[in-house]
């Protein structure tokens with residue numbers, strides 16, 4: 059028996075990196091998964107095909123997390139197809155490598171639109187869709203260890219991920235007070251090797267190997283950067299009923315840097 063058998067899960071930015079690992083693990087553990095992406099349609103559809111070939115249930119839907127109308131359409135489609143939604147992983151995000159002096163208003167707005175507004179909308183429409191389901195539901199928001207370590211080169215990113223922490227805690231308490239069977243938690247990944255880090259390496263003028271070595275030395279007391287599956291197992295725990303007493307909580311998974 060799978061750890062999320064019978065549940066319906068939606069993962070934003072689910073075609074690459076952490077989101078891809080989440081969708082594959084949730085599907086392997088019995089959930090029907092909806093993989094959503096803004097641009098990476100072919101990659102999303104390919105992951106769906108692989109999950110189906112392995113005997114799982116998956117659907118692809120296009121969703122720009124910063125667009126209110128996209129969320130309304132996607133929620134309607136999910137309920138039409140599966141009749142319910144139990145899990146949302148608000149994972150989609152972008153990073154911009156700029157400090158406070160370098161950050162323009164358009165950089166700031168671009169990061170906020172996706173990393174904060176996207177999580178707000180996913181949490182809002184998640185609650186709206188889940189609250190009358192009569193089943194245990196879980197929202198998992200992906201923040202970042204940057205909220206704890208404040209690396210100056212990620213100014214807008216860190217601010218947006220700080221908002222995710224407040225969104226998570228405030229929504230979690232709201233759901234408790236409203237009597238909804240919905241838990242809301244946040245994960246704070248440390249440095250995990252995904253396409254996002256390849257992009258950051260390019261911004262620094264480094265190869266990915268050089269950047270990973272630098273990150274391992276500076277930000278990973280455990281000695282190496284993480285893998286997407288390191289985060290996916292925490293997503294699985296928070297998505298499943300194993301975590302039924304956990305809400306408004308912070309899960310730091312970072313190879314030790316926040317403890318330093």
Ligand code: NAD
Nearest residue numbers: 071074075076096122123149150151202247249250252254
């Ligand atoms: P990634 O670039 O592989 O994944 C991010 C995904 O979000 C991409 O598939 C991208 O297409 C999608 N996306 C971007 N804008 C979108 C939008 N408007 N609507 C829908 N999808 C959109 O990188 P990743 O490392 O897997 O990042 C996943 C999440 O984890 C992000 O929120 C990131 O900030 C967070 N995170 C990553 C790390 C790390 O070290 N990799 C550390 C801390 C937090």
